[in-house]
Amino acid sequence: MxxxxxxxxxxxxxxxxxxxxxxxxxxxxxxxxxxxxHRDGAGILSPKGTLVRSLGGTRAMQYSSDDEALRDALRxxxxxxxxxxxxxxxxxxxxxxxxxxxxxxxxxxxxxxVPIWEAYGKTLLSQIGTYLTAEDMNTGPRDMEYIQRxxxxxxxxxxxxxxxxxxxxxxxxxxxxxxxxxxxGDDSISSRSFxxxxxxxxxxxxxxxLVAAGAACIHIADMRTDALRALQDEFPKILSITDPVRxxxxxxxxxxxxxxGGILAAQSIPEIVAPIVAxxxxxxxxxxxxxxxxxxxxxxxxxxxxxxxxxxAEVVCDxxxxxxxxxxxxxxxxxxxxxxxxxxxxxxxxxxxxxxMVARHIREHYKRPI
Numbered sequence: 032m033x034x035x036x037x038x039x040x041x042x043x044x045x046x047x048x049x050x051x052x053x054x055x056x057x058x059x060x061x062x063x064x065x066x067x068x069h070r071d072g073a074g075i076l077s078p079k080g081t082l083v084r085s086l087g088g089t090r091a092m093q094y095s096s097d098d099e100a101l102r103d104a105l106r107x108x109x110x111x112x113x114x115x116x117x118x119x120x121x122x123x124x125x126x127x128x129x130x131x132x133x134x135x136x137x138x139x140x141x142x143x144x145v146p147i148w149e150a151y152g153k154t155l156l157s158q159i160g161t162y163l164t165a166e167d168m169n170t171g172p173r174d175m176e177y178i179q180r181x182x183x184x185x186x187x188x189x190x191x192x193x194x195x196x197x198x199x200x201x202x203x204x205x206x207x208x209x210x211x212x213x214x215x216g217d218d219s220i221s222s223r224s225f226x227x228x229x230x231x232x233x234x235x236x237x238x239x240x241l242v243a244a245g246a247a248c249i250h251i252a253d254m255r256t257d258a259l260r261a262l263q264d265e266f267p268k269i270l271s272i273t274d275p276v277r278x279x280x281x282x283x284x285x286x287x288x289x290x291x292g293g294i295l296a297a298q299s300i301p302e303i304v305a306p307i308v309a310x311x312x313x314x315x316x317x318x319x320x321x322x323x324x325x326x327x328x329x330x331x332x333x334x335x336x337x338x339x340x341x342x343x344a345e346v347v348c349d350x351x352x353x354x355x356x357x358x359x360x361x362x363x364x365x366x367x368x369x370x371x372x373x374x375x376x377x378x379x380x381x382x383x384x385x386x387x388m389v390a391r392h393i394r395e396h397y398k399r400p401i
Contacts, residue, residue: 032057032150034158037065037101044098046105051400055147055155062097063130064151067104068162069112070123070397075351077163081184083351085400086343087111087125088167089151089174094132104128106292110313112397113336114343116389117366118359122347123397125162127151131169138169148174152181163187165195165346187350195342198356200236202341202363203311204244206333207285209364210307213371214331221245224283226305228252228275229290230262233311233339237289242266252278253290279303286310293317295332300324309333322382326374334385337366 037054041047048069055064066087074084087108094100104126111124129137129147136143156162156178165187166175172194179186208218220241227238230253241249249266252275253259263270279286279299286305288294292314300321308315308330315335316322325332341360348356370388374381 032063032154034154035060035062037062041067041101041105044102044105046102046109048105048109049399050105050108052101052104053155053159055150061133062100063133063147064127064155065101065104065130066125066127066155066159066162066164067101067108068123068125068159068400069105069108070393071161071400072115072123072397073121074161075121075347075353077184077351079184081163082161083122083163084161085123085125086115086163086165086346087127089127089129089164089170089178090167091129091131091137091169093138094128094130097130097133100128100130100132106314110336111343112393113386113389114340116392116397117337117385118340118344118362119392119396120343120347120353121396122163122351123393123400125164127164127167129170141173144174145177148178149181152178152186156182156185159185163346163350187346194232195345196232196236198345198360199233199311199339199342200240202344202360203233203237203287203289203309203338204240205341205360205364206338206367207241207287207307207309209367210285210309210331210333210371213368214307219245221247223285224248224250225285225287226250226252226273226278226281226283227287227289228278228294228310229288229312230255230258231289233342234287234289235262237287237311238262238270239265242269248283250278250281250283281305288312288315292335295321295325297321297324300328300330303328303330305330307331307333309338310335311339313339316382319382319386322380325382326380331371332381333367334370334382336389337370337385338363 296317
């Protein structure tokens with residue numbers, strides 16, 4: 032497998048925004064892995080002596096097409112830049128996608144992963160040279176540990192304790208409390224009801240934190256019935272399983288989207304009853320216009336790249352010794368409160384307030400990748 036730049040192949044895609052798109056390709060040019068780098072930050076020098084300018088997770092998906100995979104990488108790397116900018120990091124966004132639809136048995140066999148990970152480390156990460164990656168959907172510590180053998184200094188999360196999901200979930204809880212406090216005047220969890228869409232590693236973590244905080248009514252939904260049953264068995268008196276297609280329309284205090292993106296769309300927003308939408312899913316708004324629609328519908332929306340930034344904060348704090356994580360995580364609540372207040376004062380959608388805030392930081396501190 033070979034290294035290639037495939038920027039030109041992505042320029043027709045609506046998510047393209049001057050990204051540098053690096054790829055691991057087969058001899059005929061078919062991509063197997065793509066790394067989209069949205070912007071370059073000034074960088075942070077890691078304890079290992081590596082200058083890290085961009086950061087993003089490595090996910091593996093059975094995409095329906097190569098274009099779908101590339102759009103995912105472009106969209107998520109742009110969102111990662113926003114996460115970083117929201118916390119005024121010196122690192123910008125990236126994202127790795129593995130074209131599992133091109134690799135037989137990649138999602139089910141470790142043996143199928145080994146040669147891909149070796150080439151990824153040796154040929155792709157080492158070539159880019161300033162991109163730090165970590166686990167994401169369908170990858171974990173074992174994958175990261177193996178990749179690091181071939182790209183030392185460019186991989187985070189190489190131990191079971193390095194899973195960013197718990198801190199992402201904690202950041203979501205902090206954000207939910209900020210939204211409750213702004214809307215109701217107090218951040219009580221025990222007196223509120225919740226509908227959580229998606230109980231993967233972060234979604235399930237959010238559910239457990241809500242239960243620990245005293246929540247008495249939580250509706251959960253997921254396409255995977257085994258995950259739902261396992262979680263309900265933990266808290267049979269508190270959790271109720273509901274239809275994943277209709278979970279957004281339940282009459283609860285907070286709708287918590289924790290599945291894949293695009294859930295907040297022209298079709299679903301008019302059906303939302305909850306006055307607050309706050310969850311960990313990336314790219315929750317199907318389009319920018321849906322942020323306006325959500326605002327006019329009367330929902331208090333916690334912009335996803337602010338509320339779900341706990342994971343990137345942990346990686347940067349722990350791996351790069353940036354700041355103390357215990358100081359950074361509460362900033363999620365502080366940032367959201369600021370966004371909500373500006374939104375109210377000027378009757379502007381919270382999504383637009385957040386976008387304006389990070390756009391200024393991006394213009395001043397980030398440059399387009401080379």
